[in-house]
Amino acid sequence: MSDHTEAILSAVREAGARQCPLYISAGGSKQHIAGRRCDAQILDISAHRGIIDYQPGELVMTARAGTTLVDIVAALAAENQILPFEPPQFDGRATLGGTLACNLSGPARPWYGSVRDTVLGTRLINGKAELLKFGGQVMKNVAGYDVSRLQAGALGTLGIMTEISIRLLPRPESTITLCYEMSAPESVAMMNQRAGQPGPLSGAFWLDGKLYLRISGAASAVKHTADLWGGEQLDHVQDLWAQLRDMSLPFFAGDKPLWRLSLNSSALPTGDPAQTLIDWGGAQRWLRGEFSLPELQRTAQSAGGHATLFCGGDRNSEVRPTPGALAQRLQRRLKYAFDPQGILNPGRLYGWL
Amino acid sequence: MSGTPPHYHQALVERLQHCLPAHCLVQDTESQRVFDCDGLSLYRELPLLVALPETVAQARQVLQLCDELGVPVVARGSGTGLCAGAMPHPEGLLLGLSKLDKIINIDPLARTARVQPGVSNLSISEAAAAHDLYYAPDPSSQIACSIGGNVAENSGGVHCLKYGLTVHNILSLELLTVAGEQLTIGSEGLDSPGYDLLALLTGSEGLLGIVVEVTVRLLPRPEQARVIMAGFDSVAAAGDAVGAVIAAGIIPAGLEMMDRLAIQAAEDFAAAGYPRDAEALLLCEVDGTSEEVAQHSTRVSELFRSLGASSLTVSTSEAQRALLWKGRKSAFPAVGRLSPDYYCMDGTIPRSQVTHVLQEISRLSGEYGLAVANVFHAGDGNLHPLILFDASDQQQIERAEEFGAKILELSVAVGGCITGEHGVGLEKLAQMSSQFSELELLQMEDIKHAFDPQLNLNPGKGIPILKRCQEYRALPNRQQHE
Structure with a gap:
């Protein structure tokens, strides 16, 4: 639980001097997912951990990047607060820094926001071994560019985050899960209709012919909405949502490549329903099987989104679609602005970055 | 304008006349005067020219031309900004986007609206109301302020405690680069591959690109909303009451405080029934289903009473709720009368x-x-x-x-x-240097450079450009700050 900023700074300085790239790692829970394979020398920052400041009354916490989510969630539980973005904890190994770098959020994401939405400020070390602070501990802050949120999904290619401030939420007073038997297309229609009504929805996923809706909030509102919406009320299903969050449902088991489609939430489902899980009220869909990225990308693009090879398959090739020439040029220039020597996680996001 | 016009002046005028109809080009000083400042009228400057494109294609051509001639470009929406961000550049072109004012499409099932940048914030919610949906961020200037300007400033409003800022409520942008190239940022999904340019562009104050289309998320209109207004004998007591609401696990839709002078000015202006003798006033709005609103308004009222509220009013109708907010939303002009x-x-x-x-x-x-x-x-x-x-x-x-x-x-x-x-x-x-170190400012300068190598977009605003290397020293003085 101590501050290793100086050690990380000197590791980056040395890597720069020797032009020897680094692969940033802490809990190691995402080494084989989200990005491409990166063979650079491992920089382990897992010792750089610990909650630095937690002000329940301000709904704000600041923690070192290597702090595990399990530690954070435990501290929050003592104050009856939660991480709004409900991130996967991956057997307790997932850290706050890795979660933001991969922009991973769980079932509550469409309603409570993503980790990107929740971040208020970061301290980070860029590829020039400069320790920089952006944003802060307040919710409204428009001074300068939003460099903190720019780290979300950058997979550590712009900087090594050392500290992160996030916004919190009170734990909902009450939660009920409703279950309905229906097909995938019917479930997408229903998820979107319900999300357009003023009920306290906090989760909506479909798997194996069943739609699950989670409603959370003031006890009176949850009960009233459950009565209004009907369906089968499931008890003791906290584990179901935790397994969905941690991607530990049987659907995610096995070696078949796992694809992620991020789409217009109302897009009609395509593909084999037996190999599909629809989450985020329709906006995030998981697909198992052997596909080609260009093939799935065409499907995703026609539904207003994109496809990613999230886990398994060939991780030496691109795992996300290559953007057009202009977007590529801007991303290369941004990378250069933060890491001119290209020593931070080279190739992790794209082969050309 | 004073001094010699820049060398490109004549070429710019002649060539703009080829890409814009005559009524979209404002050349004479008198007509330009309405554009000389934004909502912060302490800072005024006349531009070289004002261009008001009616189509995205025209806006692209204007940018391509300015890029070719090296002309500074300042974007402007409705001009309601409060930091002189849209103040013109004396040697530059003011690119007004107010004529791009169409709501292109509303998708009620996916809960999104595609709009042009000149559409006013409030008119999005008005158009979505037919589907019982609305656009959540509501700056006080929402009747007039444009969605393009909201993106440039990452605008908030009184409801952003619960519903977030602009950055939390938009899905994608159509962006024109300084060279007039067009790029889609974001998607119809909740995230996009690669760097989060949507986050970077939101709040970038027209320094990185020009927004010509925005897709926003719409939310279901809450079934009910109620305002609890309480007066307190001290600012400290009101501050404690705010903390108590959060500690009780309630995230109000809005939670506003005013001090004595602001209360009196607002009451003189709006006659909303504010307690003139209070040292501090709290307006707390709770929204949601009827049951939730009933539960939370009772709880908030109890908390305010137990923490010494000297007066307490709970709205019982939409008209009363609107009146209680009217005082707050007109606080700036009300104070302006003093x-x-x-x-x-x-x-x-x-x-x-x-x-x-x-x-x-x-x-x-x-x-x-x-x-x-x-x-x-x-x-x-x-x-x-x-x-x-x-x-x-x-x-x-x-x-x-x-x-x-x-x-x-x-x-x-x-x-x-x-x-x-x-x-x-x-x-x-x-004041940027009181919040950021030199290294941090230089990092932001490098970001600016990645999008706008010649520093022609809104020069002299947003990020102080430090003199550090040869390439910057070659720039004209107008774009440098110590």
């Missing part, structure tokens, strides 16, 4: 510091001999002190600006920031 001019500050502070900061502001008010009224987004810590002064007195202007700068430095010193929602623009450029 004095020839007022200067609105925008620092954000940790909520726990509010009593200390307001005491300091009161002390500084005495020191500078200028009265101040405080309006505070208490839920999210965004403080708007309104400094009263007379702009016909140069000395008072200087005192007001110095007083304002002190407040911003104080905000940073207690762990906050210099601007919560109004932006840096030209106004707060000097």
